[in-house]
Structure formats: structure tokens, C-alpha cells
Amino acid sequence: xxxxxxxxxxxxxxxxxxxxxxxxxxxxxxxxxxxxxxxxxxxxxxxxxxxxxxxxxxxxxxxxxxxxxxxxxxxxxxxxxxxxxxxxxxxxxxxxxxxxxxxxxxxxxxxxxxxxxxxxxxxxxxxxxxxxxxxxxxx
Numbered sequence: 627x628x629x630x631x632x633x634x635x636x637x638x639x640x641x642x643x644x645x646x647x648x649x650x651x652x653x654x655x656x657x658x659x660x661x662x663x664x665x666x667x668x669x670x671x672x673x674x675x676x677x678x679x680x681x682x683x684x685x686x687x688x689x690x691x692x693x694x695x696x697x698x699x700x701x702x703x704x705x706x707x708x709x710x711x712x713x714x715x716x717x718x719x720x721x722x723x724x725x726x727x728x729x730x731x732x733x734x735x736x737x738x739x740x741x742x743x744x745x746x747x748x749x750x751x752x753x754x755x756x757x758x759x760x761x762x763x764x765x
Contacts, residue, residue, distance in 0.1 A: 628652045629715065632662040633681070638704075642681075645708050651715070679714055681706055731756055 633639040643653045656662035679700040680693045693701045738745035747760035
């Protein structure tokens with residue numbers, strides 16, 4: 627997942643970049659809104675529905691509401707917790723897939739690939755959802 631980190635403070639931008647890269651994100655940086663827009667517009671053709679999380683020193687309710695109304699998906703005030711930021715970013719990794727339960731079942735089945743007798747116990751019930759029906763051999 628690519629992240630555009632924008633901050634006028636070099637030290638905060640460097641910290642964000644370091645931490646996000648350590649967690650596997652591809653980070654592009656900008657020092658201000660103008661540079662951020664330029665970089666975002668260059669990659670707009672390649673990426674659609676990009677989640678935007680604002681990190682800002684403004685903490686008033688009106689600032690939060692305005693940021694969300696202008697298109698931000700989330701808003702965090704500084705100082706911020708890196709753990710909380712990463713948790714919020716991780717929440718957007720499946721932004722393009724609205725079939726949440728199906729995605730989780732697919733991941734669960736792939737993790738259970740080494741135990742196919744358990745994996746196939748997760749049955750798809752067409753038009754309803756899923757059910758777990760497992761009986762151990764010999765019982």
C-alpha cells in the first residue's frame with residue numbers, strides 16, 4: 627500500500643516515513659499541500675479511492691469536521707500515537723472490497739490449507755452465508 631506523508635516539519639515527516647516503511651508501506655513524502663497535490667495527481671490514474679488520514683495540530687471540533695467535510699476519511703490530532711496511526715491505516719487496506727465476511731473466510735481457508743479436513747468444514751450456504759460443520763474421523 628502506498629502512503630503519501632505530508633508534513634511541514636522535517637522531523638515528523640522523517641519519523642512517519644521510517645515507521646511506515648518498517649511496517650511494509652511504500653511511502654512518498656511532501657512538505658506542504660501544494661507538493662502533496664502535485665504528487666497525488668500524478669498517481670491518480672493508477673490509484674482510485676485512496677484513503678486520506680489527516681494528522682494535524684488543529685484540535686478543535688470545527689477543524690475535525692472541516693477536514694472530514696473536505697474529503698478526509700479520518701482525522702488525528704498531534705501529538706499522535708504511531709500504534710494508533712498504524713491501526714487506522716491497516717483498517718483501510720481492504721478499502722476496495724465490500725464483502726468483508728467473504729474476505730475473512732477466504733483468508734481463514736488459506737491459513738487452514740495445511741489441514742484440509744478442517745478447511746472444508748467451513749461450508750458455504752448459498753444465499754445465507756457460512757456454517758462450520760466439523761466431525762472428527764472415527765466419532
